[in-house]
Amino acid sequence: SQTIHQWPATLVQPVGSPLSLECTVEGTSNPNLYWYRQAAGRGLQLLFYSVGIGQISSEVPQNLSASRPQDRQFILSSKKLLLSDSGFYLCAWSRSWGLPNEQFFGPGTRLTVL
Amino acid sequence: KQEVTQIPAALSVPEGENLVLNCSFTDSAIYNLQWFRQDPGKGLTSLLLIQSSQREQTSGRLNASLDKSSGRSTLYIAASQPGDSATYLCAVKGGSEKLVFGKGTKLTVNP
DSSP states (O other): OOEEEEEOSEEEEOTTOOEEEEEEEESOSSOEEEEEEEOTTSOEEEEEEEEETTEEEESSOSSOEEEEEETTEEEEEESSOOGGGOEEEEEEEEOSSSSOOOOEEOOOEEEEEO | OOOEEEEOSEEEEETTOOEEEEEEESOOOOSEEEEEEEOTTSOEEEEEEEETTOSEEEETTEEEEEETTTTEEEEEEOSOOGGGOEEEEEEEEOSSSOEEEOOOEEEEEEO
16 A cells, blocks of 8 residues: 655744755655645645656745655755745645546645744 | 635534535536545545546545536535544646645534
């Protein structure tokens, strides 16, 4: 069976510090990978998605970047955090072929920028 | 631009009641619709996915329907239990990889 991991689970960072969040998927190959952010009082917003190693699509211009150095690893980064980067970050995966193209989510990382 | 609305934003019911959660979307050109459950501070758990060619899907006490032409989906929960308390989110997928989410319905089932 497939599992998705995210770490760290929680993170408190000062404004202007760098960020690296990691997501890994087990039990599947060549998945589509996604980063979402859930801010208080707002819906989930897609930040980035990737259909393969080194292939990143950005949905929202922002202070963040994403990378996919390995098939089942997806990293969310920032060089300098802003207060507005606080939120709940969720990684998700889906199969890249066939149906039903369902998305499965990880446990999330709670980021607080002070 | 696709927009997804969920009504009501919050719902409180006594245990054992059957209930319906509503989801509407503005662009009927969807690929699929997915219902999720989110417990406080946790990730999303996929409950049901309905392809655009399907009318409904069932899993245990859950039944989701889709009326693509009218831009509506409902999630029916039978014989609700306190363990069903959570926020329920619906999301639609169009031609891109993007899922567009509603803001959710927070359900409380009182024992």
